[in-house]
Amino acid sequence: MKKWSFRWPLLVRLHPLFLVLLAVSIYGHFFRPLALLFAVVLLHEWGHALVAIRLGYTVASIELYPFGGVAQLVGKNVGWKPQHEVAIAVAGPLVNLFLALFATLLLVTGAVSEALARPFISLNFTLMFFNLLPALPLDGGRIARASLAASRGFETATKVVTRMSLVISAGLVLLGGVALWLGYPDAGMLILGVFLLVSALGLRRQNRYETLRFLDHKRREIPPTQPLRTLVVAEDVGIGNVAAQLVPGAYHLIYLQNQTLLPEETLTLSQPIEERELLRAIFEDGLWLEPIGILLRTSGHL
Secondary structure, eight states: OEEEEESSSSSSEOOOOHHHHHHHHHHHHHHHHHHHHHHHHHHHHHHHHHHHHHHTTTEEEEETTTTHHHHHHHHEETTTOOHHHHHHHHHHHHHHHHHHHHHHHHHHSSSSHHHHHHHHHHHHHHHHHHHSOOTSSSSSHHHHHHHHHHHOOOOHHHHHHHHHHHHHHHHHHHHHHHHHTTOOHHHHHHHHHHHHHHHHHHHHHHHHHHHHHHHHHHHHHOOOOOOEEEEEEETTHHHHHTTTTTTTEEEEEEEEEOSSOOTTTTOOOOEEEHHHHHHHHHHTOOTTTBBTHHHHHHHTTO
């Protein structure tokens, strides 16, 4: 379906279903609250975009959907730098917080009426708290994954946040269903719950693909300086399982522990296997399922 677009000041694309929703809102006489909602969503996404541009990324467009908006970033490092991911993700909710506080100030000083300010304040606080839920693909989920990835690895972090997303989405669907049964229908909660559920299930299916994209990025884009991180693993651990523990923004040395020692003997470690050797084994030799000990026998680290 063709998308309608305009510039404000970045390119803004409107999904065809968004245009349908606008038409329905005009017919159903709720155009003004809907227009206010998506104006605030647009400012929220603009916050993401401005921080991303400040950090050196290119913003292709801001896309508005019936369920919200997305700032489309392009660049070889998008999503692989935890500090950038957190900064970009938190910028949107901070815009909503600023708008809510500014409207509160105008209300307190009498510059605007309560009837005008209170819905605007409530809308911004609702969007802020909703987006900070630790569920992907919301801002809170991106913040949670980036924070966990720095210590537990990208794949493990994605799995943990995906499970959190499933729990949160199921809770929202349940609450929405109970509210509907009690005669207090909340379509927004049900729609949000279903949206997060579908997104989480999709992310769970794509988790390994995202891990491979992350590892390929580490293989191709090696910064001039980065922290050193070490891992100690058993020789029979799969190469893929070791790779799943790699974290963004660090270079890894992997040591294998000797598993043939008697209890009274001192634990010994192998010569280190470098991250680049591990990634070469995955992408060039196809050894994802092989035990990492094979790298000792084939690379002269014994």
